[in-house]
Amino acid sequence: MSALDTISVRVEASSGNVRPLLHEIRHALQRVADGGIGTTIDLGSLPLAPGEEKRIEELLGSGELRAELDALGPTVLQETRYAGVWFVTHRNTEQEVVARFIEVTRVPELLLAQEVDMQRAVHELEKQLEVN
Amino acid sequence: MNERVVVDPITRIEGHLRIEAQMEGDRIAQAYSSGTMVRGIEIILRGRDPRDAWAFAQRICGVCTLVHGIASVRAVEDALKYEIPKNAQLIRNMMIGAQYVHDHVMHFYHLHALDWVDVVSALQADPKATSDLAQSISNYSKSSPGYFRDMQAKLKGFVEAGQLGIFAKAYWGHPAYKLPPEANLMAVAHYLEALTWQRDVSKMLTIFGGKNPHPNFLVGGVPCPIDLNSDSAINAEKLSQVQNIITQMREFVDQVYVPDTLAVASFYKDWGAQGEGVGNFMTYGDFPEQGINDPSTFLFPRGAILNRDLSNIHDVDLNDDSQVRESIAHSWYDYSGGKTESLHPYKGETELNYDGPTPPYSQLDVEKSYSWLKSPRWKGHVMEVGPLARVLMMYATGHAQARELVDYTLSTLQIPVEALFSTLGRTAARTLETKIVADNLQTWHNNLIGNIKSGDTRTFNEVLWEPSSWPKKAQGVGFMEAPRGGLAHWIVIENGTIANYQAVVPSTWNAGPRDADGNPGPYEAALAGHQLHDPKQPVEILRTIHSFDPCIACAVHVTDPDGEELVKVKIL
Amino acid sequence: MTLLDFARGPALQWSMIILVAGVLWRLGGTILINAKKDLSKARKEHAVADGLKTIATRSLPAHQFEKNIRFQHFSGYAWHIALFVSVLFFAPHILFFESVLGFGWPSLPNSIILITAAIALAILFALLIRRATHPVQRIISNADDYISILVVIAPLITGILAFAHLGARYETLLAVHLLSVEALFVWFPFGKLMHTALTFPSRYQAGSSYGRKGVRA
């Protein structure tokens, strides 16, 4: 394989969907910046050519924040170079990608602590205090 | 009257199989194997474009999902004298090889293991001891006590919930299950591991063939082009994906499948003395290095072995009228020359003649016809095909790795060489050939890359693509070694369309009923003499039948509703 | 059998048989009827050049009427060219011709085909309206004219709809498009669409026969 690594892929297949997607992200971002609600785009619903998903990822780049969530398999929430645009990848416990989203929002919902979980946490803390 | 034990459906196989066993005391005196489903794919194929045939033939079976596609394109290519590019040959080898590794592992863990592994007993296992056991036989990374504890907890939750799903009503606790709880837990864990693993490695067929199951093929080559500079072709990225899959395959085979087989077998050495069958073995050969017409370069050699005599390999010729012939003496068909006749596939006739009991029925009339399978014979002999036949053939012809693996297995298990001719031997042979194929996948992949680097990227030969370039009449045979054994498709092409199509498949060889002389087929012969501990829980029957890895949709595929004579082809 | 299977299969086969048989019947008849020997003395023995010249001259507006018929003449040209480009250079059409003729030719991008088809359709509509409203044309038009226009309009409309996936599922639109073409095939030999085959031969015939008589055509 080593010899092949030196050969780069040149010709890019194109579905013509990358630019419209970027436009959509731009509009969605403008909405959020103006105080409107966020948008979630399911990458699984888009017809993309081989390599295009990667290209989108490269175009959006990596921003300051990256969060990893470990629940029923790992999830990575990566802020892109554009503030407010997030790349979210869900994996199952076997590390297979089950869904990919682009979220345009201030903070992805999944990063927020959930009411029920906090209630449970309070409960557990209380128990902990009782023991000690 | 002696009791008849009926097992229908035989589950954890492909297709619809029924076994009726005539008992004498607690032993099987006579066994009868019946395929209970027909579709008629060969009839459907007639009149169609030969270039389309692979897609139809492929749907004979979704488990051995590519074998009929390969046999079909090879049959058309043989008929048309159609050469395929070297890359196409290598890619096909890799696809077939990937199918072997995938199919054999899935057979072992998901179709066969539960005959030997008691899922419920795994609940009693000590995870620490399981971990020790696992680490003593292999350096597979997933072997910590915590890993097995989690696995056991998952299983426990499942069993305690009371909805056993696929594990319900099995023969758990049967005294024939001999594994200690720790070995059972390890095997159950690997059952689940293998499910994940197979999803990953099945992607090799998707890369080259677009999907799995039922990848795409092409007469004259393969449909996927190679272009290192294109995203839409086989490029460096995809080749490295293929490399990862091969690595993943070899790791699992070396670190899980082979050690597990040996570990489980060590508790069932008595099965090295039963379930032999007929003692005759045949292979067509496969994995060409220099083209399909040079069997001397095949990885799997071609030949026939009679009466266990490994010193005398007989030649096999698929075009010889006197060699492969199909009998229908106990099959639901009729021949114009009568039920006692046998015919070569080129001259095959298919006339449906169901004379069995009207469903619902409880017992078949085995004196008459009792199966939708025909009974193929080689020079009149009942032949067993499949992994055991191939390993024996490689062993007999001096294949170094095969010899080494077989000798290693025999010495590890401390069993004699005769133990190969058995239920245990058949299952072990499947494991060993998986390793041989997995190792060769790397070689083919290296060769493919070498070929691409030398500037050859051709994957398709278009010279005979247009039917206008074909002779008015042509006939050919496409053969291969399917995971379950020797497979061949015979095709007759007239005026650009299919005039006749006949497939004789591995499970027809193995699962067919008695012939005109009353000789039982390999399944039937293998079951005779089995002692059943409890006729109501005939796990012994399942063990031997599953050791053949039945594929019944493959085995039965011909019918004619009107009872007309459908197939009567003269040799040109 | 689905509508598309019917349209691609038996309907296509039968309409093509009718088309071919009908055209040959018309051509055969026309040739034989005109094959009567002219017994009069020829002013000019070989009038081939006159025939060819007439094909050319009648392809331009006669200058006497030039002003009056300019619109009709050039819109006619535009519409015919647009139609032929759409019919002959759209990739799926070429595949169809290839399946009949055994050979194909390069296609034009879909965007160009869409434009030419739209032009053809627009002009044809304009001509249809003119025919229906123009005092003189209205009188000299018969059912044949209208049917012939309709069987040409229909494939254009259904073709554009199928191309744009508008109004129904693609296979339904494709089936309707094919059926409309098949209607055209069936009508072709029996109506004025036959001019496709007869225009140039008849101009030639007229030119050469006038030439023989020594008349300027």
Add this chain to the structure above:
Amino acid sequence: MRKDQTLGAYLFSQGVSRRGFLKFCSATASLMALPPTMVGRVAAALENARRPSVIWLSFQECTGCTESLTRSHAPTVESLIFDAISLDYHHTLQAAAGHGAEAAREAAMEENAGEYLLVVDGSIPIGNPAYSTIAGISNLDMLKESAANAAAIIAVGTCAAYGGIPHANPNPTGAVSVSDIIKDKPIINVSGCPPIPVVITGVLAHFLTFGSIPELDELGRPKAFFGQSIHDRCYRRPFYERGQFAKSFDDEGARQGWCLYELGCKGPTTYNACATLKWNEGTSFPIGSGHGCIGCSEPDFWDKGSFYRPIAAGLWGSRDALLGAAAAGAAIGIGTALAARSKKKRANAAKETEST
């Protein structure tokens, strides 16, 4: 997870956080091809979902559909079997055989009467009941018996949905689809030969989540997966628009990923999610690997001409028929013209005689 326990309670008892549950729901919504805005509804429904009993019957089939099921990565077949459904009868996967297997089916039908989900793969031969039997029972009888108390039926694969390959001309065994036999139950057709793995599990997930069948197209298929044609969503569509077509396998166009229309691709008339979901965890799909779509999710796709014949080429037989018609037309044309001429001649002759 007990039968009466909801999925929400089960996951909670397994220590899965609400956050984890929400992740599960957004993945599930994506899997069901629902828009991300539906996650809330999915969460509400999934929380209260119960683990349904599933009986999977295999008739005239090749087991390709089951193989496809095992390739699903979202949810995986193991998490489906362990967590989401109770797969009580499934030939290829179940441990029990013979009487034990049949007993499992009967027990599941009895215990879950009116609530179990029946999944069928393979067609049903009605030419002769003995063409396909299980435990001595004909497929027809077993289907009717098992369907009687089912909540709904999922016909998995083109054979169960539309008859598939056994139904292909000349249909030697009289094979029919599930909906040809069962008329009084909701039936979801999950077509494809085989269906895309995650489409099978996606439809199961939909039933599990909402306890109802999804919106279907006129052929009984879930619109979420079968709403658009392969062609409409194909990444090679731009090449079609530009008129760039591969003319042969392995030509320059084929290597550059140009449109496969001229090589017989049936993408324009095939409705499935291959072009977006792709196969085997997004690895590829037939067009992505250089072969045209063969149209395997459409009824009778086997009988629509060669897989390599372009859609535009029509389905009429050979050019010979056309040549024959041409000859006949010419003969008729010349014949009638001759007849007309001789008639005219006779008339003229008659006129001449009259005038003299």
